[in-house]
Amino acid sequence: VIGMTASKETNFSQWYHELVIKAELVEYYNEISGFYILRPAAMHIWNTIRGWFNERIEKMGVEETSFPMFLSSKSLEKEKEHVEGFAPELAWVTKAGDKDLEVPVAVRPTSEAVMYPYYAKWIRSHRDLPFRLNQWNSVVRWEAKQTTPFLRAREFLWQEGHTAHLTEELAAKEVLEILELYAGVYEQLLAVPVVRGKKTENEKFAGGYWTSTCEAYIPTNGRGIQGATSHALGQNFSRMFDITVEDPHKKGEKINVWQNSWGLSTRVIGVMVMLHSDDKGLVLPPRVAKIQAVLIPVGITAKMKPEERTAHMDRVDELRADLKKANVRVEIDDREGYTPGYKFADWEMKGVPLRLEFGPKDAAASVVTYSRRDTGFKGTIPIAELATQVPALLEEIQKNLYEKADASFRSHRVQLTDWSRVVPALNDRNVVLIPFCEEPKCEDRIKEITKSDEVHELGPDGQKLPSMGMKSLCIPFEQPEAIVKGETKCLNPECEAFAKSWVMFGRSY
Numbered sequence: 001v002i003g004m005t006a007s008k009e010t011n012f013s014q015w016y017h018e019l020v021i022k023a024e025l026v027e028y029y030n031e032i033s034g035f036y037i038l039r040p041a042a043m044h045i046w047n048t049i050r051g052w053f054n055e056r057i058e059k060m061g062v063e064e065t066s067f068p069m070f071l072s073s074k075s076l077e078k079e080k081e082h083v084e085g086f087a088p089e090l091a092w093v094t095k096a097g098d099k100d101l102e103v104p105v106a107v108r109p110t111s112e113a114v115m116y117p118y119y120a121k122w123i124r125s126h127r128d129l130p131f132r133l134n135q136w137n138s139v140v141r142w143e144a145k146q147t148t149p150f151l152r153a154r155e156f157l158w159q160e161g162h163t164a165h166l167t168e169e170l171a172a173k174e175v176l177e178i179l180e181l182y183a184g185v186y187e188q189l190l191a192v193p194v195v196r197g198k199k200t201e202n203e204k205f206a207g208g209y210w211t212s213t214c215e216a217y218i219p220t221n222g223r224g225i226q227g228a229t230s231h232a233l234g235q236n237f238s239r240m241f242d243i244t245v246e247d248p249h250k251k252g253e254k255i256n257v258w259q260n261s262w263g264l265s266t267r268v269i270g271v272m273v274m275l276h277s278d279d280k281g282l283v284l285p286p287r288v289a290k291i292q293a294v295l296i297p298v299g300i301t302a303k304m305k306p307e308e309r310t311a312h313m314d315r316v317d318e319l320r321a322d323l324k325k326a327n328v329r330v331e332i333d334d335r336e337g338y339t340p341g342y343k344f345a346d347w348e349m350k351g352v353p354l355r356l357e358f359g360p361k362d363a364a365a366s367v368v369t370y371s372r373r374d375t376g377f378k379g380t381i382p383i384a385e386l387a388t389q390v391p392a393l394l395e396e397i398q399k400n401l402y403e404k405a406d407a408s409f410r411s412h413r414v415q416l417t418d419w420s421r422v423v424p425a426l427n428d429r430n431v432v433l434i435p436f437c438e439e440p441k442c443e444d445r446i447k448e449i450t451k452s453d454e455v456h457e458l459g460p461d462g463q464k465l466p467s468m469g470m471k472s473l474c475i476p477f478e479q480p481e482a483i484v485k486g487e488t489k490c491l492n493p494e495c496e497a498f499a500k501s502w503v504m505f506g507r508s509y
């Protein structure tokens with residue numbers, strides 16, 4: 001059977017694991033658990049993201065680089081205080097051939113320790129600033145938790161940008177510019193609406209100064225998920241790695257540079273899959289679909305005369321040529337021995353946004369019959385208008401996917417000032433916006449006291465997962481209304497402090 005067996009609504013996790021395989025996005029790397037093979041349909045999405053992002057960061061003056069994938073324990077030493085929490089995730093190489101390595105080397109989990117000794121060497125004068133490098137690579141983090149394709153893997157593709165600036169303000173400006181590009185990847189390419197905001201102390205990158213993030217929402221389980229972060233590092237790393245420039249205003253004085261680091265990973269593909277796909281399989285936003293339209297000749301029966309059949313297939317070739325000229329990524333499915341119904345289900349599973357059917361009846365009426373993957377709506381397009389109507393229809397599908405997701409996120413982002421409504425809201429698949437004091441200890445307590453046993457999610461094998469408490473997702477830059485300082489209390493009933501801001505909380509990945 002080529003269709004889905006698990007249903008999104010009743011067993012989300014099993015549905016997801018089945019879908020990414022049947023839609024030919026990934027294959028499990030059976031040799032070692034936690035690793036996945038990215039197949040062409042997934043690589044096309046990643047390469048589309050890469051092209052879009054590269055074009056924009058180049059305009060900002062970011063240059064591309066490639067650093068070694070191994071780091072020594074010596075350079076790790078420099079950032080040891082914040083690395084210790086991550087130590088269990090480090091993968092080490094201890095032997096080459098049958099010989100032990102004098103000094104074991106670690107596979108990069110991120111590249112600060114690899115890159116920053118060279119930043120110290122290359123960055124001398126303020127004229128070297130802003131200094132901006134980005135690399136596209138893969139990193140290894142030996143996750144202890146259950147892994148899931150795209151969402152949590154032991155090796156994943158990402159880009160990591162690492163920049164240095166003369167002042168805190170110049171660095172902060174870039175953090176937000178990059179965050180806006182990440183939001184663009186989500187919203188303009190993947191049709192995924194995100195809330196932009198700042199991470200709380202508990203959730204930020206411990207080695208950094210502050211962290212900004214794009215938070216998405218998964219309606220099926222009401223959980224928040226992040227897939228891209230842009231960190232202001234302050235001078236933390238330039239002190240650790242002694243990255244300084246001459247102070248342009250005070251002779252002989254040195255300034256530690258102000259740094260940023262920012263990363264977006266293939267996790268964003270998992271978010272897109274979970275958000276848009278359905279029980280027929282993958283649903284691809286047209287802007288990232290390797291095949292945007294599949295053209296299927298129908299009504300070709302054995303009783304058709306050979307010359308009729310050839311003439312019909314010539315028409316099909318012309319239609320493809322028209323669409324290719326209109327920059328539509330179109331394929332013809334003229335496979336022998338498969339019924340139209342089989343082909344329809346196959347391409348629906350693979351997420352192709354638009355199906356075009358062309359049979360003798362269509363030819364006689366000079367139309368093409370289409371079927372939209374997002375709504376299932378069927379209609380016809382006059383052949384003469386194909387080159388304009390198909391691109392327009394693809395844009396309509398892109399817009400519809402985004403707007404449906406945006407409406408769903410907005411209606412499940414509830415602003416609350418009554419604590420007793422928080423857990424019921426979470427159990428109703430919402431994320432909440434509450435007045436919060438922003439204290440780490442208070443956040444720890446909120447996570448504890450919002451655990452509830454009313455709802456369960458099922459794991460990939462159908463096992464009941466304990467429901468979790470809510471974490472802070474971000475402090476949205478767009479605050480719903482001003483918090484009256486010294487008046488509005490933090491919503492946690494155990495907390496006596498005043499609220500500092502409206503903070504978005506939710507169960508999360």
Ligand SMILES: O=C1CCCN[C@@H]1CCCn1cnc2cc(F)c(Cl)cc2c1=O
Binds near residue numbers: 161229263
């Ligand atoms: O998130 C980004 C964007 C791109 C560049 N890096 C930062 C921070 C990465 C945090 N982080 C994340 N995971 C880690 C895992 C580890 F094993 C070790 Cl040793 C360190 C880390 C670690 O520092």
Ligand SMILES: [Mg+2]
Binds near residue numbers: 141
């Ligand atoms: Mg981690």
